[in-house]
Amino acid sequence: MQLYPVAGSRIYIGPAVTSVPDDEDLDVTDFASVSWTEIDGWQTMGAIGDSKALITESAINRGRDIKAGGTKNAGSMQNQFLILPDDDGQLALIAAENTSFNYPFRIVHDDAPPALxxxxxxxxxxxxxxxxxxxxxxxxxxxxxxxxxxxxxxxxxxxxxxxxxxxxxxxxxxxxxxxxxxxxxxxxxxxxxxxxVPSGSTKLFYAIVMGSPEQGGGANTARLVSTTLEINSAILRVAAAAA
Known part of the structure:
Protein backbone atom coordinates (compact mmCIF):
# COMPACT_ATOMS: atom_id res chain seq x y z
CA MET A 1 0.00 0.00 0.00
CA GLN A 2 1.29 3.45 -0.97
CA LEU A 3 0.54 6.37 1.37
CA TYR A 4 0.35 9.91 -0.03
CA PRO A 5 1.17 12.63 2.52
CA VAL A 6 -0.46 16.05 2.36
CA ALA A 7 2.99 17.59 2.84
CA GLY A 8 4.35 19.13 -0.34
CA SER A 9 0.96 20.00 -1.80
CA ARG A 10 0.49 23.49 -3.24
CA ILE A 11 -2.60 25.60 -3.90
CA TYR A 12 -3.01 28.30 -6.55
CA ILE A 13 -5.64 30.94 -7.37
CA GLY A 14 -6.42 32.51 -10.73
CA PRO A 15 -8.28 35.67 -11.82
CA ALA A 16 -12.06 36.00 -11.42
CA VAL A 17 -14.38 34.56 -14.05
CA THR A 18 -17.81 35.80 -15.07
CA SER A 19 -19.32 32.34 -15.58
CA VAL A 20 -18.58 28.71 -14.75
CA PRO A 21 -19.08 25.99 -17.39
CA ASP A 22 -21.66 23.29 -16.71
CA ASP A 23 -20.27 19.95 -15.56
CA GLU A 24 -20.83 18.43 -19.00
CA ASP A 25 -18.71 21.14 -20.65
CA LEU A 26 -15.99 21.54 -18.02
CA ASP A 27 -12.57 20.10 -18.89
CA VAL A 28 -8.90 20.89 -18.34
CA THR A 29 -8.80 23.21 -21.36
CA ASP A 30 -10.94 25.68 -19.37
CA PHE A 31 -7.93 26.15 -17.08
CA ALA A 32 -5.19 26.04 -19.72
CA SER A 33 -4.76 29.80 -20.07
CA VAL A 34 -5.18 30.72 -16.39
CA SER A 35 -2.37 32.81 -14.90
CA TRP A 36 -1.85 31.07 -11.55
CA THR A 37 -0.58 32.61 -8.31
CA GLU A 38 0.51 30.29 -5.52
CA ILE A 39 -0.99 30.96 -2.07
CA ASP A 40 1.94 30.55 0.31
CA GLY A 41 1.87 29.48 3.94
CA TRP A 42 -0.72 26.71 3.46
CA GLN A 43 -0.94 25.08 6.89
CA THR A 44 -4.14 22.99 6.84
CA MET A 45 -5.91 21.53 3.81
CA GLY A 46 -9.66 21.13 4.05
CA ALA A 47 -11.86 18.34 2.73
CA ILE A 48 -12.73 18.41 -0.96
CA GLY A 49 -15.10 16.30 -3.03
CA ASP A 50 -18.69 15.75 -4.10
CA SER A 51 -21.54 14.51 -1.93
CA LYS A 52 -25.13 13.92 -3.00
CA ALA A 53 -28.23 15.32 -1.41
CA LEU A 54 -30.37 12.55 0.08
CA ILE A 55 -33.96 12.27 -1.10
CA THR A 56 -36.15 10.22 1.26
CA GLU A 57 -39.78 9.37 0.70
CA SER A 58 -42.17 7.26 2.73
CA ALA A 59 -44.96 5.11 1.30
CA ILE A 60 -47.79 4.11 3.60
CA ASN A 61 -47.88 0.60 2.14
CA ARG A 62 -44.17 -0.02 2.74
CA GLY A 63 -42.26 -0.67 5.90
CA ARG A 64 -39.07 1.05 4.73
CA ASP A 65 -38.33 4.54 3.41
CA ILE A 66 -37.31 4.84 -0.23
CA LYS A 67 -34.06 6.69 -0.79
CA ALA A 68 -32.46 8.24 -3.86
CA GLY A 69 -29.44 10.38 -4.61
CA GLY A 70 -30.17 13.99 -5.50
CA THR A 71 -28.03 16.82 -6.79
CA LYS A 72 -24.30 16.96 -6.06
CA ASN A 73 -22.50 19.51 -3.93
CA ALA A 74 -18.70 19.76 -3.87
CA GLY A 75 -18.90 21.29 -0.43
CA SER A 76 -17.03 23.88 1.58
CA MET A 77 -13.26 23.59 1.70
CA GLN A 78 -11.85 24.97 4.95
CA ASN A 79 -8.18 26.02 4.65
CA GLN A 80 -5.79 27.72 7.03
CA PHE A 81 -2.72 29.75 6.10
CA LEU A 82 0.15 31.22 8.10
CA ILE A 83 -0.24 34.97 7.75
CA LEU A 84 2.23 36.34 5.20
CA PRO A 85 1.24 39.99 4.68
CA ASP A 86 3.27 40.47 1.48
CA ASP A 87 2.39 37.18 -0.24
CA ASP A 88 0.72 37.80 -3.61
CA GLY A 89 -1.41 34.67 -3.29
CA GLN A 90 -2.78 35.61 0.11
CA LEU A 91 -3.47 39.14 -1.09
CA ALA A 92 -5.35 37.71 -4.09
CA LEU A 93 -7.34 35.42 -1.77
CA ILE A 94 -8.35 38.30 0.50
CA ALA A 95 -9.29 40.44 -2.51
CA ALA A 96 -11.41 37.58 -3.87
CA GLU A 97 -13.35 37.45 -0.60
CA ASN A 98 -14.51 41.02 -1.24
CA THR A 99 -16.22 40.04 -4.50
CA SER A 100 -19.08 37.75 -5.49
CA PHE A 101 -17.21 36.20 -8.43
CA ASN A 102 -16.02 32.64 -8.92
CA TYR A 103 -12.27 32.02 -9.06
CA PRO A 104 -10.32 29.11 -10.55
CA PHE A 105 -8.24 27.08 -8.10
CA ARG A 106 -5.57 24.48 -8.66
CA ILE A 107 -4.16 22.01 -6.14
CA VAL A 108 -0.97 20.15 -7.05
CA HIS A 109 0.07 17.20 -4.89
CA ASP A 110 3.61 16.02 -4.25
CA ASP A 111 3.08 12.53 -5.69
CA ALA A 112 4.90 12.73 -9.00
CA PRO A 113 6.76 9.56 -10.08
CA PRO A 114 10.57 9.65 -10.31
CA ALA A 115 12.10 11.31 -13.35
CA LEU A 116 13.63 9.15 -16.08
CA VAL A 197 9.67 16.34 -16.04
CA PRO A 198 7.13 14.46 -13.91
CA SER A 199 4.00 16.16 -12.58
CA GLY A 200 1.98 15.42 -9.46
CA SER A 201 -1.74 14.76 -9.46
CA THR A 202 -3.81 17.91 -9.81
CA LYS A 203 -7.28 19.07 -8.84
CA LEU A 204 -8.95 21.93 -10.75
CA PHE A 205 -12.18 23.68 -9.77
CA TYR A 206 -14.03 26.98 -9.43
CA ALA A 207 -15.01 28.40 -6.06
CA ILE A 208 -16.35 31.45 -4.29
CA VAL A 209 -14.13 32.78 -1.49
CA MET A 210 -16.53 33.20 1.42
CA GLY A 211 -14.36 34.60 4.18
CA SER A 212 -10.84 35.15 5.46
CA PRO A 213 -11.01 35.77 9.23
CA GLU A 214 -7.84 35.75 11.30
CA GLN A 215 -7.41 33.21 14.05
CA GLY A 216 -5.58 34.19 17.23
CA GLY A 217 -4.66 32.31 20.40
CA GLY A 218 -2.14 32.39 23.21
CA ALA A 219 1.20 34.16 23.22
CA ASN A 220 2.99 31.26 21.52
CA THR A 221 0.34 30.65 18.86
CA ALA A 222 0.99 31.76 15.30
CA ARG A 223 -1.67 33.96 13.76
CA LEU A 224 -3.56 32.20 10.99
CA VAL A 225 -6.03 33.24 8.33
CA SER A 226 -8.92 30.81 7.79
CA THR A 227 -10.50 30.71 4.35
CA THR A 228 -13.68 28.97 3.23
CA LEU A 229 -13.93 28.03 -0.45
CA GLU A 230 -17.47 27.23 -1.59
CA ILE A 231 -16.72 24.94 -4.53
CA ASN A 232 -19.08 25.82 -7.35
CA SER A 233 -18.15 23.32 -10.08
CA ALA A 234 -17.15 19.77 -10.70
CA ILE A 235 -13.67 18.91 -9.45
CA LEU A 236 -11.41 17.81 -12.28
CA ARG A 237 -8.77 15.30 -11.25
CA VAL A 238 -5.64 14.93 -13.37
CA ALA A 239 -3.51 11.90 -12.53
CA ALA A 240 0.20 12.16 -11.76
CA ALA A 241 2.30 11.78 -14.89
CA ALA A 242 5.81 10.50 -15.50
CA ALA A 243 6.50 13.34 -17.92
Whole structure:
Protein backbone atom coordinates (compact mmCIF):
# COMPACT_ATOMS: atom_id res chain seq x y z
CA MET A 1 0.00 0.00 0.00
CA GLN A 2 1.29 3.45 -0.97
CA LEU A 3 0.54 6.37 1.37
CA TYR A 4 0.35 9.91 -0.03
CA PRO A 5 1.17 12.63 2.52
CA VAL A 6 -0.46 16.05 2.36
CA ALA A 7 2.99 17.59 2.84
CA GLY A 8 4.35 19.13 -0.34
CA SER A 9 0.96 20.00 -1.80
CA ARG A 10 0.49 23.49 -3.24
CA ILE A 11 -2.60 25.60 -3.90
CA TYR A 12 -3.01 28.30 -6.55
CA ILE A 13 -5.64 30.94 -7.37
CA GLY A 14 -6.42 32.51 -10.73
CA PRO A 15 -8.28 35.67 -11.82
CA ALA A 16 -12.06 36.00 -11.42
CA VAL A 17 -14.38 34.56 -14.05
CA THR A 18 -17.81 35.80 -15.07
CA SER A 19 -19.32 32.34 -15.58
CA VAL A 20 -18.58 28.71 -14.75
CA PRO A 21 -19.08 25.99 -17.39
CA ASP A 22 -21.66 23.29 -16.71
CA ASP A 23 -20.27 19.95 -15.56
CA GLU A 24 -20.83 18.43 -19.00
CA ASP A 25 -18.71 21.14 -20.65
CA LEU A 26 -15.99 21.54 -18.02
CA ASP A 27 -12.57 20.10 -18.89
CA VAL A 28 -8.90 20.89 -18.34
CA THR A 29 -8.80 23.21 -21.36
CA ASP A 30 -10.94 25.68 -19.37
CA PHE A 31 -7.93 26.15 -17.08
CA ALA A 32 -5.19 26.04 -19.72
CA SER A 33 -4.76 29.80 -20.07
CA VAL A 34 -5.18 30.72 -16.39
CA SER A 35 -2.37 32.81 -14.90
CA TRP A 36 -1.85 31.07 -11.55
CA THR A 37 -0.58 32.61 -8.31
CA GLU A 38 0.51 30.29 -5.52
CA ILE A 39 -0.99 30.96 -2.07
CA ASP A 40 1.94 30.55 0.31
CA GLY A 41 1.87 29.48 3.94
CA TRP A 42 -0.72 26.71 3.46
CA GLN A 43 -0.94 25.08 6.89
CA THR A 44 -4.14 22.99 6.84
CA MET A 45 -5.91 21.53 3.81
CA GLY A 46 -9.66 21.13 4.05
CA ALA A 47 -11.86 18.34 2.73
CA ILE A 48 -12.73 18.41 -0.96
CA GLY A 49 -15.10 16.30 -3.03
CA ASP A 50 -18.69 15.75 -4.10
CA SER A 51 -21.54 14.51 -1.93
CA LYS A 52 -25.13 13.92 -3.00
CA ALA A 53 -28.23 15.32 -1.41
CA LEU A 54 -30.37 12.55 0.08
CA ILE A 55 -33.96 12.27 -1.10
CA THR A 56 -36.15 10.22 1.26
CA GLU A 57 -39.78 9.37 0.70
CA SER A 58 -42.17 7.26 2.73
CA ALA A 59 -44.96 5.11 1.30
CA ILE A 60 -47.79 4.11 3.60
CA ASN A 61 -47.88 0.60 2.14
CA ARG A 62 -44.17 -0.02 2.74
CA GLY A 63 -42.26 -0.67 5.90
CA ARG A 64 -39.07 1.05 4.73
CA ASP A 65 -38.33 4.54 3.41
CA ILE A 66 -37.31 4.84 -0.23
CA LYS A 67 -34.06 6.69 -0.79
CA ALA A 68 -32.46 8.24 -3.86
CA GLY A 69 -29.44 10.38 -4.61
CA GLY A 70 -30.17 13.99 -5.50
CA THR A 71 -28.03 16.82 -6.79
CA LYS A 72 -24.30 16.96 -6.06
CA ASN A 73 -22.50 19.51 -3.93
CA ALA A 74 -18.70 19.76 -3.87
CA GLY A 75 -18.90 21.29 -0.43
CA SER A 76 -17.03 23.88 1.58
CA MET A 77 -13.26 23.59 1.70
CA GLN A 78 -11.85 24.97 4.95
CA ASN A 79 -8.18 26.02 4.65
CA GLN A 80 -5.79 27.72 7.03
CA PHE A 81 -2.72 29.75 6.10
CA LEU A 82 0.15 31.22 8.10
CA ILE A 83 -0.24 34.97 7.75
CA LEU A 84 2.23 36.34 5.20
CA PRO A 85 1.24 39.99 4.68
CA ASP A 86 3.27 40.47 1.48
CA ASP A 87 2.39 37.18 -0.24
CA ASP A 88 0.72 37.80 -3.61
CA GLY A 89 -1.41 34.67 -3.29
CA GLN A 90 -2.78 35.61 0.11
CA LEU A 91 -3.47 39.14 -1.09
CA ALA A 92 -5.35 37.71 -4.09
CA LEU A 93 -7.34 35.42 -1.77
CA ILE A 94 -8.35 38.30 0.50
CA ALA A 95 -9.29 40.44 -2.51
CA ALA A 96 -11.41 37.58 -3.87
CA GLU A 97 -13.35 37.45 -0.60
CA ASN A 98 -14.51 41.02 -1.24
CA THR A 99 -16.22 40.04 -4.50
CA SER A 100 -19.08 37.75 -5.49
CA PHE A 101 -17.21 36.20 -8.43
CA ASN A 102 -16.02 32.64 -8.92
CA TYR A 103 -12.27 32.02 -9.06
CA PRO A 104 -10.32 29.11 -10.55
CA PHE A 105 -8.24 27.08 -8.10
CA ARG A 106 -5.57 24.48 -8.66
CA ILE A 107 -4.16 22.01 -6.14
CA VAL A 108 -0.97 20.15 -7.05
CA HIS A 109 0.07 17.20 -4.89
CA ASP A 110 3.61 16.02 -4.25
CA ASP A 111 3.08 12.53 -5.69
CA ALA A 112 4.90 12.73 -9.00
CA PRO A 113 6.76 9.56 -10.08
CA PRO A 114 10.57 9.65 -10.31
CA ALA A 115 12.10 11.31 -13.35
CA LEU A 116 13.63 9.15 -16.08
CA UNK A 117 16.81 10.17 -17.88
CA UNK A 118 19.20 8.92 -20.54
CA UNK A 119 22.04 10.04 -22.75
CA UNK A 120 20.70 11.50 -26.00
CA UNK A 121 21.99 12.65 -29.36
CA UNK A 122 20.62 15.55 -31.38
CA UNK A 123 20.60 16.61 -35.00
CA UNK A 124 21.07 20.08 -36.42
CA UNK A 125 17.98 20.15 -38.59
CA UNK A 126 14.52 21.57 -39.23
CA UNK A 127 13.18 20.22 -36.98
CA UNK A 128 15.88 18.99 -34.66
CA UNK A 129 15.53 15.30 -33.83
CA UNK A 130 16.52 13.82 -30.45
CA UNK A 131 17.46 10.16 -30.21
CA UNK A 132 16.73 8.35 -26.92
CA UNK A 133 16.88 4.63 -27.58
CA UNK A 134 13.86 2.78 -26.23
CA UNK A 135 12.09 5.83 -24.79
CA UNK A 136 8.39 5.48 -23.94
CA UNK A 137 7.45 9.14 -24.40
CA UNK A 138 4.22 10.23 -26.05
CA UNK A 139 3.22 13.54 -27.61
CA UNK A 140 2.82 16.24 -24.98
CA UNK A 141 5.18 14.69 -22.42
CA UNK A 142 7.57 17.18 -20.85
CA UNK A 143 11.37 16.90 -21.00
CA UNK A 144 14.42 19.02 -20.28
CA UNK A 145 18.05 18.81 -21.33
CA UNK A 146 21.47 19.14 -19.75
CA UNK A 147 24.90 18.86 -21.28
CA UNK A 148 28.59 18.73 -20.49
CA UNK A 149 29.23 21.05 -23.44
CA UNK A 150 26.84 23.09 -25.57
CA UNK A 151 23.36 22.26 -26.84
CA UNK A 152 22.37 23.18 -30.40
CA UNK A 153 21.03 26.71 -30.82
CA UNK A 154 17.28 26.60 -30.21
CA UNK A 155 17.52 24.50 -27.04
CA UNK A 156 18.38 25.81 -23.58
CA UNK A 157 19.55 23.60 -20.72
CA UNK A 158 17.05 23.34 -17.85
CA UNK A 159 14.10 24.62 -19.91
CA UNK A 160 10.98 22.45 -20.10
CA UNK A 161 9.97 21.35 -23.61
CA UNK A 162 7.09 19.27 -24.97
CA UNK A 163 7.48 16.09 -27.02
CA UNK A 164 6.22 16.15 -30.62
CA UNK A 165 6.50 13.58 -33.40
CA UNK A 166 7.55 10.67 -31.14
CA UNK A 167 8.80 7.49 -32.82
CA UNK A 168 10.29 4.33 -31.32
CA UNK A 169 13.70 5.85 -30.56
CA UNK A 170 13.35 9.51 -31.57
CA UNK A 171 11.25 12.62 -31.04
CA UNK A 172 11.34 16.37 -31.52
CA UNK A 173 10.32 19.06 -29.03
CA UNK A 174 8.27 22.25 -29.00
CA UNK A 175 8.43 25.25 -26.70
CA UNK A 176 4.71 25.04 -25.82
CA UNK A 177 2.20 22.23 -25.47
CA UNK A 178 0.93 21.39 -28.95
CA UNK A 179 3.37 23.84 -30.55
CA UNK A 180 5.59 23.48 -33.60
CA UNK A 181 8.78 21.42 -33.47
CA UNK A 182 11.90 23.47 -32.80
CA UNK A 183 14.54 23.92 -35.50
CA UNK A 184 18.08 23.44 -34.20
CA UNK A 185 20.99 25.36 -35.67
CA UNK A 186 24.63 26.18 -34.95
CA UNK A 187 27.04 23.67 -33.44
CA UNK A 188 26.97 21.38 -30.42
CA UNK A 189 29.48 19.68 -28.16
CA UNK A 190 29.75 17.42 -25.13
CA UNK A 191 27.44 14.70 -23.87
CA UNK A 192 23.74 15.54 -23.75
CA UNK A 193 21.24 14.15 -21.26
CA UNK A 194 17.44 14.23 -21.60
CA UNK A 195 15.18 13.82 -18.54
CA UNK A 196 11.44 13.65 -18.09
CA VAL A 197 9.67 16.34 -16.04
CA PRO A 198 7.13 14.46 -13.91
CA SER A 199 4.00 16.16 -12.58
CA GLY A 200 1.98 15.42 -9.46
CA SER A 201 -1.74 14.76 -9.46
CA THR A 202 -3.81 17.91 -9.81
CA LYS A 203 -7.28 19.07 -8.84
CA LEU A 204 -8.95 21.93 -10.75
CA PHE A 205 -12.18 23.68 -9.77
CA TYR A 206 -14.03 26.98 -9.43
CA ALA A 207 -15.01 28.40 -6.06
CA ILE A 208 -16.35 31.45 -4.29
CA VAL A 209 -14.13 32.78 -1.49
CA MET A 210 -16.53 33.20 1.42
CA GLY A 211 -14.36 34.60 4.18
CA SER A 212 -10.84 35.15 5.46
CA PRO A 213 -11.01 35.77 9.23
CA GLU A 214 -7.84 35.75 11.30
CA GLN A 215 -7.41 33.21 14.05
CA GLY A 216 -5.58 34.19 17.23
CA GLY A 217 -4.66 32.31 20.40
CA GLY A 218 -2.14 32.39 23.21
CA ALA A 219 1.20 34.16 23.22
CA ASN A 220 2.99 31.26 21.52
CA THR A 221 0.34 30.65 18.86
CA ALA A 222 0.99 31.76 15.30
CA ARG A 223 -1.67 33.96 13.76
CA LEU A 224 -3.56 32.20 10.99
CA VAL A 225 -6.03 33.24 8.33
CA SER A 226 -8.92 30.81 7.79
CA THR A 227 -10.50 30.71 4.35
CA THR A 228 -13.68 28.97 3.23
CA LEU A 229 -13.93 28.03 -0.45
CA GLU A 230 -17.47 27.23 -1.59
CA ILE A 231 -16.72 24.94 -4.53
CA ASN A 232 -19.08 25.82 -7.35
CA SER A 233 -18.15 23.32 -10.08
CA ALA A 234 -17.15 19.77 -10.70
CA ILE A 235 -13.67 18.91 -9.45
CA LEU A 236 -11.41 17.81 -12.28
CA ARG A 237 -8.77 15.30 -11.25
CA VAL A 238 -5.64 14.93 -13.37
CA ALA A 239 -3.51 11.90 -12.53
CA ALA A 240 0.20 12.16 -11.76
CA ALA A 241 2.30 11.78 -14.89
CA ALA A 242 5.81 10.50 -15.50
CA ALA A 243 6.50 13.34 -17.92
Missing amino acids: SATATMTIAAPGVITWTGHTLVAGDRVKFSTTGALPTGLVAGTTYYVVNPASDTFSVSATAGGSAITTTGTQSGTHTVAT
